[in-house]
Amino acid sequence: MSPEPTVEQLIQAAHERAASGDPLDLLDAVLAVTGDLAGRTDAAVDQVVRQARDAGYSWTVIGERLGVSRQAARQRYADRVARTSATVGLIRGRDVQAAVATALAAAEADHLAEAGTEHLLLGLLTDGVAAATMEQLGITRDKIRDASHRLFDYPTQPAGAGRPDFSAEAQAALHDAEQLATERTPTCAPVVVRTPQLLAVIATNPGSRARRVLNDLGVDVADIKRRLHCYINVPRTVFGRRTRHKRRPEEPSARCSFCGEPGNDERRLVAGPDVWICADCVTLCGEILAQPAGAGSA
Structure with a gap:
């Protein structure tokens, strides 16, 4: 078993992840490093x-072994155990599988023993919603590679x-x-993790290597x-709906079921069975569907 890391x-590790030598950037990085450790510890206990x-x-x-009362153990772990049980049957979508394979291949090409989040970022350009989103923002594989090699020290010889x-x-x-994906999937549906969730996670982690690459690219x-909001912001309810009360699209309280924005004269809503989609989300869906199959794999 690996020894516990020293201070x-x-x-x-925080210095290696920090975007610069500024103490505030270092603070973000050390919080990310310790957060990763705490998250893995909690996941192991769960x-x-x-x-x-x-x-x-x-x-x-169980409470006796944890040093807490029965009630405290149940209150603290019951919901977390249920979520852990749900992830046992979790499925990785084909887009995520392709991203993972591409990330590992990219790390191998960089002569590394480990693939980092910057390689996951590159892999996300292979296929799916994340690829379309990144392409719309002008992010390319060459730009990610160039930024990664500027920011990080890669060996010139194979690691082994x-x-x-x-x-x-x-x-x-x-x-x-x-x-x-587990938290945002309706309970009646299988839990499938796809590229929007993975891109959202690595892009919003302030100390991650992927975030540093994105910052470097501006x-x-x-x-x-x-852009990802409408793909991941689905509440985990029985039907994945925001409300059980039907409203007409023209009512002020009606909101797009994907991005959550309210309907108005400028943002018209298209109604479905207790669900709505706004013109902006329709346009975004059209742009993604217009992409030829495998467009991000070049």
């Missing part, structure tokens, strides 16, 4: 607690035999994308969030 190692519950142990027994694995940061990003992360 010096954590700070060194999974083992789920295994204990599956084995028939009561919350009283065998295919690269994902770095801890990249593994945490894939896990967080799966969690996001990409507005808020623009990425806005």
Whole structure:
């Protein structure tokens, strides 16, 4: 088992992830590093607690091992165990599978033993909604490669035999994308993680290597969030709907079911069965569907 990282190692890892030498950038990076560690620790405890519950142990027994009461154990872990159980049957969409394969191949081409989030960012240009979104923002594979080689030290010789694995940061990003997909998928539907969730996770992590690449390219992360909003902002309810009350599109309280913006004279809504889509989201969907199949794979 690997020893617990020292304070010096954590700070060194933060320096490697920081966008600059500014103390505030270093603060963002150290929060991201420690957050990754805490997230993996919580995920490990959640999974083992789920295994204990599956084995028939009561919350009283589990609470004793955790050093808390039965009620405290149940309140803290019941929902998290349920989410962990849901991710067991999680499916990675073909677009994410293609992105993962491309990321590993790119890390191998860079003579690295590990693929980072900058390689995931490059892989996301392979196919899917994330590829279309990034292309609309002028992000290309060549730009990502150039920025990555400016920002990070890559070896000139192969790191060793065998295919690269994902770095801890990249593994945490894939896990967080799966969690996001779980939280935003209606309970009646299978949980499928796709490229919008993965792009949202790595782009909004202030200390990630992918975020540093995007910053170097002058990409507005808020623009990425806005474009992905309608693909990931679906509440986890029985039917994935925002409300059970039917309203007419012309009512002021009616909102687009994808981006959440209210309807008005400038933002007209198209009505469906208790669901609406605004003109902006229709336009974005049209742009994506107009892309030829496999356009992002060049």
